[in-house]
Amino acid sequence: MIHIKSTKYRILDLLLLAMFFLFINILNAQPGLPQREITVVPTQPIDFGTFYVTGAGSIKVDFQGNVSTTGGVISVNSSSVTPAVFEIKLCQGRTVTLNNVYSVYINGSNGGQLELLIGEAKRDGLGDILTNGSSFAVDTNCTFTTILRAGGTLIVPANAVPGVYIGSFPMTFTQQ
Template identity: 45%
Template sequence: MKRAKLNRFFIKLLLSVIILLSCKGVSFAQPALPERALTVAATQGLYFGKFYDLGTGGSVSVDWQGIRTTTGSIVPAPNSVARPAIFEVRLCQGRNVAITYAPTTILSGSNGGVFTLNIGPTEKGINGASFTVENNCNFITVLRVGGTLIIPGNAPPGFYSGNFEISFDQQ
């Protein structure tokens, strides 16, 4: 009788081991989560094209679509192309990204002049706006940024350049 109980125990143990070994290829773990890192690449700078001032100053604006307008005595040069700044944003799973930037910066001229650059708006909204990136981790969400140059009267001609910074924070 003891021997029969012992045999049943070993048979049950053997069956349990066989069942466990046959299930070794089955996994009940969740799939790996996609990367949560936010990556941003600046792929095009904000460019106002060529223009000239008839003497009293004004402004030249490029919106996020690349459309240029002028005010005051600023005249755009014919066939001169303007373009918005472009940033490529990649973040998985359709998360939200908030953008923030200083509203103004100064551009320095090659001949000593200075222009004020008012940054924005972007195609996703104004400073502090939030937008959702695409769900696909391999898809790039493009953010275009425009701006307005304030040009003082009788500003010296030259090449004006500078930098602006945009922060991208995942929410």
């Protein structure tokens, strides 16, 4: 026996089928997952200001921008001294691990070379002092920026060549 549906029932079947597919699309249209990629932007370089050398020593800038010297290094203009600043974006509930080398050499404009020891870092207003291998949780939500400030120490030999010293240091931020 052959059963033929009326046009009325075919339209009803098509309508039900269309609603079924619409329902499936609604189920799949869930909000996106939080940002999983870390974004780090260096916004301020470390600056030791102007100093002169009467003998071997060092000059240190901490994560707050305070300057101190040892030995024959004398700071002349501490107003231009700044720590390095990084802006980190990653969603709340995630952890960032800071990794950096202990020291690098930076080159002077007149041929000299100074050793830069990478110093401690700290998040603005929160958390413990961070060193190589330290981890910290990021702040609030996916649109908030976590500010990290880092200091360092220049080791200055007695025969340091006067000049402008410029360089960089690697710092790796790993998300977990």
